[in-house]
Amino acid sequence: MTLEHTVAQAVTHWNEMTSQGQMSPQTYRAFRQLLERYARYSHNRGVTLLPEATASIAEDFVHAQGRTRHGRIGDSANATLHQRRAVLRSFYRALYDLGLSDADPTRGIRLPERTRTRVRPLDEDEAIVLRQAAEYVTRPSRHAAAAALALSGGHTGEIGHIRVRDLDEKAAAVWMHGSTRTDPRWCPLDPWSLRVLKARAAFVSRQQLRAEAVPDTRLAVSSAPAPDEQLQARACAALGDLIRRIGLSADPRVKPASLTAYAAVRLYDETRNVENVARRLGLRSLDRAADLIGLDWTTPAPEAGADDA
Structure with a gap:
């Protein structure tokens, strides 16, 4: 071949x-x-x-x-x-x-980490596989909803709070409520995240016995009353399940926050603007945003080589 x-x-x-x-x-x-x-x-x-x-x-x-x-x-x-x-x-x-090959010559290729933090962002190919794994179910799942929210810039402390009323389908955006460490903001949704969250919203809405309960129904975790730490734990559990499903659980630096870090790196790669990253993720410190994407403010960046090997 x-x-x-x-x-x-x-x-x-x-x-x-x-x-x-x-x-x-x-x-x-x-x-x-x-x-x-x-x-x-x-x-x-x-x-x-x-x-x-x-x-x-x-x-x-x-x-x-x-x-x-x-x-x-x-x-x-x-x-x-x-x-x-x-x-x-x-x-x-x-x-x-496609059933064409089971070889993987890339398995042994080791590269310097993009960041020095305890959590590494997902690489683009890993995010693609995670999206596939999140949808490999018979009905719109909380796993897919949690992944869509995290890949759009939501933190694990915010994901459990997102309800049906927070999804603006026409604007293709979701309202993140913020937390003790992050500011509330709108996060735009890519086509996959919008499709997943629309399907999940429709699914959980049909489960409600009273129409007035629909807007307050949570998208990524159970709507049963729970303190903030339990909501965060449920969001982490859903994302952790996906991480295990795609074979990344052996990497100690891949955590639920890796999905949010992926969103940060992707936005920075597109805009080269750390302020955009801070706003999208609701971060109150540019230093924290820079640390998340592996940007060193203390030394001049070397001239980047193009990818025209």
Whole structure:
């Protein structure tokens, strides 16, 4: 089986996932471009068949130097390395899902962590797999609702408080109530999160015996009265179940807060503005927002290498 054929199959698979909201259009375009770049990189090294794309080829591609925005060749930024690895991991997972290959040459690729905190953000490919796992049920679940809220910038201390009335379907946004450490705010929802939360809202609404109870029905946890710490524990339990389901529970730095940290990193990668991150996550300190995304304010950032391996 040629590498070219499997790349085309994976891109088609990603396109279908995009149509279902499991992958954003921006991620689809970035992943497709990088995967096609990987195919060219491999072809230039004499690789034409999928089995010839060894772990060494994958690791060389991930660590390859890139061209900076000023046209100089240099080491690629850590974020670029993570994105390349995420693309390749998603590629080989797609081939596995399609029954084309059970190989994973990326398994041994180790990269420096993006942050120095006790919690690491999910990588893009991990977030995609988590979305798939969250929906692999027969009815709209609290797990999917909790994941949608966390991936949109909600903290575990807030997720258990979100009710049907907090979802604005027309605006594609959800009201986060804030907590002792975070400010209340509106968080925009991507198509997947909006679809999941709409389905969950409709499901829990049908379970209510009285129409007047619907607006106050919780989306991600039981509506039974409970103190804040129990609501947070229930949200953490739902997210922890998903983390175990996708095989990340062995990593001590992957925690329920990793989903919220993913939202922070993704927003920063899109806007390069730490203030936007602080506002989206309701953080009262820019230092805390910078720490969450692994941004070091104390030293000038090196010029980032482009991902044109």
